[in-house]
Amino acid sequence: MSGASMTFFKRGSSLLASVAVALGCVTSVVSASSDDDDELTGRFRVGYRGVSVGGEEGKYQQHVNLDQGPRIFEIRFDYVPVGALSDKVDRISFDIDHFGGDPFETLRFDMAKFGKYRFGYERSKSTYFYQDIILPAGLVDPSLDAEGDFTSFNFDRVRDHASLDLTLAPRASLNFDFSRYTRHGDGTTQLDIQREVFELERPVDEKNNEFDIAFQYKWDKASLVLQEHVRDYENAYEIFLPGGTLGTNTDNASELSFFFLDQPYALESFQHTVRANLTPTPQWLIRLSGSVENLNLDGEASERSAGVTFAGAPFTTDVEGLRDIGRDTIWVDADVSYLLNERASLVGGLWRRDANQSGDGTWDDTPLFNLWDTTTTGLEGGVQYALSTDIVVTGGLRYESRSVDHGQSEDEPPSVETRKTTHAGFFLAGQWSPGRVLDFNGELETGSYDDPFTLAAPTSRLRLRLRAKAKLQNGVRLDASYTGRRIENDNRPPGQLSTTPNWESDRDSLSARIGYRKKELDFSGGYSLIRVNHAVDQTVSAGAPALFPILFESDANFIDARLRYRFDPQWRVGADARWYDNAGSFAIRRNDVRAYVELTVTGGYLLNLGYRYVDYEEKTFGFNDYDANIVEASIGYAW
Amino acid sequence: MKHLVPALVFVVVLPVLLSAQPDPYVGSEMCIQCHTPERETLAGSPHAWDDFNALAEHGCQSCHGPGRAHVQDPQDETLQPSRERFTAAERRGMCLECHDDSGHDEEHFAAGLDCASCHAIHGFDAGVTGAAGDARCVSCHESATESMSFSTASVAAISTEAEPRPFRSHGTPHAGQACSSCHTLGSLSEQSWEGRAGTERCQTCHGQTHPRFFASSHARAGLSCTSCHTVHSGDRVDELAPDSYLGRASQSCVECHASAVSEFTFNERHRLEEGIMECTSCHNPHEPTQRVRLGGFKDQLCAQCHVDKSAPFVFEHGASLVEGCTSCHVPHGSPNRHLLEFQSVADQCYSCHVSAPGFHARFTSQTLCTNCHSTIHGSNLHPAFLK
Structure with missing residues (x-):
């Protein structure tokens, strides 16, 4: 069976299974709905999509990724029983979106008898694709390692999440929560092997399971929460060369006959949490929280390869290694809120976090060492005061200190370096709501950092x-x-040379929106400007000039409009338009326009016809430009 | 003098003649002979108590007006002592002769309502609390699911709505709660639901669910629970049409964070538009999100989904482990590949690592540093992240 056939078969199976599940649920619920007063609202829609893509399909796949075929499949319903079933359930909700084989599938199910239980299940599948052409042919120069990006991937991330909240008694509740995700698919990466860059296969194969159980008990003026969290994660992590290659730079003698690098690892963590909420008087609200997490990672590694170096010398590798790293983290938080009077309240917080990571490993019989201990302590306090019923102001101070002990090395245990960093700042906020139609908000927050640990810290x-x-x-x-x-x-003080750069990063966002909603008409539109500027002063290290100027500028303009209009109970139209234009260091443009018309015919049946046009342009080089016309036709039924 | 006698007759005799007219009031016992339902409900009401009768000289007619003419001709509707003959202000004034309404807002009165619009005068069990009270509220506020904004005009409009929509509270987490559990007559106005006062009201029940809300940036900005939550209808009403490209939770964020949502229009972005993620996948609106500035191990939020980028490594990238993923990445969206701050990877790396080994001097802004430093998030085999 060909790959395309297999894909179609998989999607067909997925679709059929989804239809069976969805219809089963709908049928069972509807049949149980014996009371005419029960409220059942929802809709079901299936249809066909036609897609025509011009230009770089890889970029289309990365951005939009909608395929042609009978892929429109969605169910949504909300059921609120009033009759006999209302003793057992208050509401059942069920959503399925994009379940016809689209790259973004979601399924949500929720049912609850409020005050007794609530059960929810959510599943989503998302296909991630990345393949970029970032370098024009004229600038490709393997001798300068300027070849472009060899990283690509095409994998599915599937998430499942289920939760059950049980009210055991008026004061006691029990919560279960399970979530998992898997990532499976193909990918490529690059490695420097004997001073030559090779493009290699790097499949994606991960699975992560998490389970939570929490018990809560409430008294009149306090509550206590005990929570256990378990995580189990596995990553197959393998890189290999499917066949011999000469490497990206064919001007030298480099050659790789085979290459396998496996680094599978497993991680598990256990977290124990206790929280207490206290309200000794109506004015006080106190939360105390403590949490301990023990995380451990075990992994192994092996590499086997053979080839020829860039200088023409044959080489082989056959090495193995191990690693075992543990991380213990302790969080302690205390939060206090006190209502002084009807106008003023005080808020304060104190927190401490200890994260101690240590581990060791071997690679080709060489010992490896790792140590990272951080301790962070913070304090925050503020006051909120209502000057009048229309004006509220808030202000406060924050102080935080962090100590980092770190060392990582080969061959011998590392020498541990200690760095201490402090941060102090304040915040001011105000709200003015004259009348009931206007609302003004303002916030100012500032802080300074003393001795930031890394070069990336401000x-x-x-x-x-x-x-x-x-x-x-x-x-x-x-x-x-x-x-x-x-x-x-x-x-770095002015005029002083060191190995650290000075840099500045500005980000300004401006938006204006208008909306209008009446029963038959819903319109909204807006404009946003996001201006980004990163500038780095590299004049460092004995006054040597910068390697090349580092300045990134981006002026991103967004205009969007959304319209929904119902002519009468039968006819409804809608349109969305979004224009995005980015000027500056990386000039691009993307337009995305959608429109649909929907007809509701006798008995609740729906006919829907939609059109979407996407146009993407990279203004500088145009390697990834594409445009796409997407037409959708569907039929459905609305309850 | 010739007019003295007639004057005396007028002054003395006329009052006598007038006093001879029948009293326009009749005793309440006369009323309840016919109005038996009222008699039964009134029995349990304070308005049947002796205290009331001592204050209200005419019993039923203290509020309804004189009833003798009605007694004499019950069939003549024009003679019925109806409260509707008085204006709302006059009706309110009758109650205020005995009652103090200082704890009440003016909103309902301004909309033309009076005390009896909400209070059951005859029956004590049908006040403004409990299910009967709710029914009384809902009789006007049946479209409460549509909006939380009851201005004076809208109250009046709702009161006269010809075909009120069904109230759907039974399908929400607040099912079974009385209107008066949250609404008190002393603070019905919309203002009381904003800011600290409004939040305090919700926190009466939910304080132990979100105890740190008052330290959150939302509370700091003066927002309250109802800024995002639709208390009456829950979170799933009339949103069944697949019209919006954002998830339900995220839609409520757009109103205030339009610029942030625009960032998800960038060509590189997290999957908010596709419904795979919500704003709440990363942000907890009830918590002080900006509290930890320094932290250490600040990658843990991202590690919920990107475990492979943050698992403990033998050789950690300090910027990633200590300062967090946002040292290099813009989480919402970016025009740049892999959500980086710079489109050029070399620019990204050299903005910090200006003191790279000398042979790096031959590279240009087009160089992809990660072609060699391919495990830039952390490595288990090489301190320079080469494998």
Whole structure:
């Protein structure tokens, strides 16, 4: 059976199974709905999609990835029993989206008898594809390692999540939570082997299981939560060469006959948590929380290869290794909220986190060592005061200190280096709500860092956010906001040379939106500007000039509009349009326009016809440009 | 003097003549002879108590008006002592002769309602609490599921709505809760649901569910529970049409965080549009998200899904382990590959590692550092992340 046939067969099987499950659930619920007063609302839709892609299909697959065929399949319903069944359940909800073999599938099921139980299940599958052409042919120069990106992947991430909340007694409840995800698929990566870069296969094969159980008991003025969390994770991690290759730079003698690098590992962690919530008087709200996590990772490694080095010398490798790393983490948090009076309240928090990681391993009989211990202690306090019923202001201070002991080395135990970093800052916020139609918010937050640990850490941070909102009686909503963030590292005094760069990163966001909603018409539209600027001062290290200027600028303009209009009970139309234009260091443009018309005919049957156009352009080189026309036709039924 | 006698007659005789007219009031016992339902319900009401009768001289007619004419001709509707003959203000004034309504808001009164619009005057068991009270509220507020915003105008509009929509509270977590569990007459206005006061009201029951909300950035900005939650209808009403490209939880975030949501329109992004993720997949709106600035091991949120990038490594990349994934990546979306801060990987790396070994000097901005440093998140075999 060919790959395409197998894919179709898999998708067909998935579709059939989904239909069976969905219809089974719908049928059972509807048949149980014996009371005419029960509320059952929902819709079912199946259909066909036609797709025409022009240009770089790989980038289309990365961005949109919708395929042609009978792929439209969705079910949504909400059931609220009123009759006899209402003693057992208050609500059942069920959603299936994109279950016709699309790369993004979601299934959600939720049923509850509030005050007794709540059960939820959610499954999602998402296909991730990445393949990029980032370098124009004229700039490819393997001698400078300027070949482009060899990384690619095409894998499925499947997530399952189930939770059950049981009310054992009016004061006691028990919660179960299970989640898992798997990642399976193909991928490629690159490795430097004997000073030559080779593109190699790197399949994706992971599975992760997590289980939580929590017990909560409430008293009149307190509650206690005990929670256990278990994680179990496995990664097959293998890299191999499917056949012999000369490498990316054919100008030298490099050759690789075979290559296998396996590093499978397993990780498990156990977390124990206790939380206490106290309200000794109505003015007080206190939360105390403590958590301990023990994580352990075991892995092994082996490498076998043979080939010729860039200098023409044959080589072989056959080495093995092991690793065992543990990480113990302790969290302690205390939070207090106190209502001074009807106008003022105090909020405070204290936290401490100890994370101690140590491990060792071997590689080709060479011992490897790892040690990372961090201790973070923080304190925060603030006050919120209502100047009037319309104006509320908040302000506070924050202080945090962190100590890092670290060392990692080969051959011999590492020498441990200790670094201490402190952070102090304040925040101010205000809200003004004149009348009931206007609302203004402002927030200012700033902080400074003393002796940041890594070169990537800032020495200061400033964030300002302003927002205005109007909700008019005629159904019109207006909203405008600005967010500015500046982080910078000016650790190196002016004129002084060192090995650390000074850098500055600015990010400004501006948006304005309008919305209008009446029964038959729903419209919203908006404009956003996101301006990013990263600049690095590299004049370091004995005054040597920068290797090349490092400056990234991006002006991203977004315009979007959304319209839904119901002409009458039978006819409904909708349209979405989003235009994205990015100027600056990486100039690109993408337009995405969708429209549909839906007809509801006698008895609740639906006919839906939709069209979508996507147009993507990389303005500088155009290697990844594509456009796509997508047409969908579907029939359905609405309860 | 000739007018003195007629004047005396007028002053003395007329009152006598007038006093001879029948009293327009009759005793309450006369009323309940016919109005038997009211008699039965009134029996348990404070309005049947002696205290009331001592204050209200005319019993039933203290509120309804004189009833003698009605007694004399019960068939004549124009003679019935109805409260509807009075304005709402006058009706309210009758109650205020005995009652103090200082704890009540003006919103309902401004909408043309009076005390009896909500309070059952005759029956004590049908006040504003319990199921009967709810029914009384819902009789006007049946479209409460549509909006939490009851302005004066909207209250009036709802009151006169010809075909009110069914109230769906029985399908929500608040099923079985009385209106008055949350709404008190002293603070019905919308303002009381905003800010600290509104949150306090919800926290009466939910305080131990979200005890750190007051330390969150949302509380700091003055938001309350109802800024995001639709208390009456739950989270799944009238959103069945597949119209929005965002998940339900994320839709409520758009209103305030439009710019952040726009970031998911970038060509490189997390899968919010496809419904695979919600804003709440990473952000907890009830918690102080920005509290830990320094942290250490700040990659743990991302590690929920990207375990392979954050598992303990023998050789850790300090920026990733200590400062967190956002040292290099923009989590919402970016025009750059792999959600990096820079489109050029070399720019990304050299923005920190300016003191790389000398042979790196031959590389350009087009060089992909990860072609050699392929395990940049951490390695178990090589301290420079070469494998």
